[in-house]
Amino acid sequence: MRYSRFFLAKLFAVAWTSLHAQCGFLAGNVTEITGTVPVVASISVKTDQGKVRLGKTDSSGVFNVEMPCNVSVITIEASKHQSLHIPLNADSKLEGTYFVTFALMPLGKQTSDEPYAQSEQTHFELKDTTKAQTSIIRRFEVKDAMSNQALPAEICLYYTQKQKKDCINLLVSKPSAEIIFTEKDIVAMEVKSAGYQAYNGNLILDKTDQEPRTYIIKLNKQHSMLSVNIINASSGVQFQLLEENNSAVPLHRVNDGHYFAEVAPGKSYNLGVGGANQKEFSTAVASLKEGLTLKSLRIPERETPVAIAEKPINRKGIVASGKTLYFPRSDYKLPVQSRTYLDSVASYILENRDKALRITGHTDNVGNPGLNVTLSEYRVRVITKYLMNKGVPESAITASGVGSKHPVVPNDTEENRRKNRRVEVQIIDLQEKSN
Template identity: 30%
Template sequence: MTYKSLLTFICAIVLSLTATFGQITENPAVEEQSADYVKIKRVELTDQYTIIYMQFVEVEMPGNRQLDPFFRRMPGQRPGMTSSTIGLDPETRLYKPGDINTKFKLIKAKDIPTEMRKEVNAGDTVNFVAYFERLSPGIEVFDFYEGRPKSKTETTWNFYGVKVKNPLKKNSKAVAKTIPQKEKPKPSVAEVKPAEKTEEKPSPVVVEEEFAMIKGTVYDAKTKSQIPAQITYVEKGDSLQFKSSSGNYRIGIDPKSTYEFRILAKGYYGTNFSLAPADSSAKGSFTKDIYLTPLAVGETISLPNIYFETSKFTLLTESFAELDRLAEMMKENPDIRIRVEGHTDNVGDFDKNLELSENRARSVKTYLINKGIDAQRIEAKGFGATKPLAKNGSEAERKKNRRVEFVITQI
């Protein structure tokens, strides 16, 4: 056998093995994940399966673990004990990012239970394997979605943006997951016989799982750089958290529920936003980027949800949540001092508007004092219509000018 023939033979063997064993990605890059103590070590794509090799490490030592949303406890287990339980939800899916209709089911799992929980102790390492339906060729990024936490004492293992080798095959198109049956050749006229009467059976109803996702990035409002953040939300009475070291977040949500999200980051003034998927025209996936203002001397921060009775300075109850957040921030940062500033539009008497804005700023100060903030840390000042944000040419512009802000004067 010549050298060229031997080389050709070896290449043929390698190509044969690649076709047999599929594409392998060792330690695939992951954009974001919900728990850092679980790793995806390897992804192998065969003709039949997407095989994901995973590793769980129980690193907590006695007395060090604090009760938090990322801790799965056995019933009756006390905080500080050295064991927890793990399992893989049988409803775990792989999704094509941004397309919840392209999903791949969990077929089986090895070395981890799917219908119960396995106890693990501090220092334990559990290597396990999950077999999913085969990713369609060409999908080289996927989301591993176990689901939403069922309580505040557990977490689910969700990985977003998992990058693997899965190129589209040359000279062929991606095969759809559902392949229609080939049409049978039509019989000739001579072969046509009267159809026999058969009892029609109703087609089985396929119930699709309901699933939606909200994703986005938390930014510094000044530098536009991504910042680590904590997203807190309430689902079915449980307060849940998602911590992101990069600022990117993706959270599975129930499309029939209404959510109130709170975004916090160290050194920044947090914010809230609401989401009611059922009332939105968007289906399946929602994008919400967040811009937080840094806590620095001279920074002006708007209080968007402050409301007063018309032409008065009496705070409405809808303002309390925003002011409570401001009071909490001042308690967490005891050296911060602020100046609350009231502003109005240019409709009406100038002097009366100036007085009204001053009284509204004082109302905010009084509220904060009643929440336990030292009066010496708060200054109140009204500017009337002297510092407009817009031209006051329309109601929308005037509404923008009627506002309450605070300026950080000391930190």
């Protein structure tokens, strides 16, 4: 089977799928804490088989990676930024694509008399540590990285010279504390505040002639998010996320079928779907956990696309035909109603060794063109894998995904876009395949 170079690259990137069952895609972007500066970052997950690297963002911070099943933690890592370790929870069977954004905290560089992240530590030796003791007075404050609001926190200091640990607590009523250092030292520090990511840093105290000064440690919130994939969403659908008191939660809309929101762990929510030509439907999301929760939602009474048959071919008593198979938006799972047809195609090819298959995947024009090419390739891949499992030789299949480049109708209505979300299965002569 001859794949395009791009398709082969994608298959190589997910070659470990035989070891890790797949549960959809995770897509979105990574920025600095302000939300305006893109960050090039790597994305990995912790599974029951250990750490698995999924991929990285492009230069604009955008990513689209395939997820293995049984993921417990997602890790986002970038040079000169604090890593994110986010618990992952599934509220339903995972399928399709889930969108989310991640924000990373920049790290301070190693310097004297200023806290910096432990990951930035390079070799450093204190000099002249035998002098008489002195008093180095420093004030500590902990603040929210975005709002700059003072936070209650626990600060633990680990002294190198004394081999001692001291902890202090900052309160809302007393948001700062003074510490007197009595000698030059390299001090490790850990800062914790409920609902925030912990800070692990170092402090080099090698100067004794400074005036008293204040260290401000900024913490990034431990965000809890809900990402929803409405598998069979149609144009004009309206989606709401409500708390138990029916107050609306702000939503980020990616398109008609994909939303994400920041939520509070431990709370329960209600998802409501409605809109023009859409029967109202709601479902509960009970007691969300801390971290990222993924939920797939299939609206009841989904319209089943009708496959369009082309000219039939009849050889040796086995009947088969070329056909166009349709997929829901952002979905690459093999439609159940297509399996009977593919079974007949497999039987036909096995009975007619002079025939071959050309399988071409297409999408509508909604979303990123590059991601659409990837999606069309995965739709083709699930069909080719199904046929090969039925005995069709690899040499009898030519497959490619072309994204939204070749629509059969203009992408100006949802009905037309549905017609463009397709995989075309053509029965051809074997000699035509080799040309």
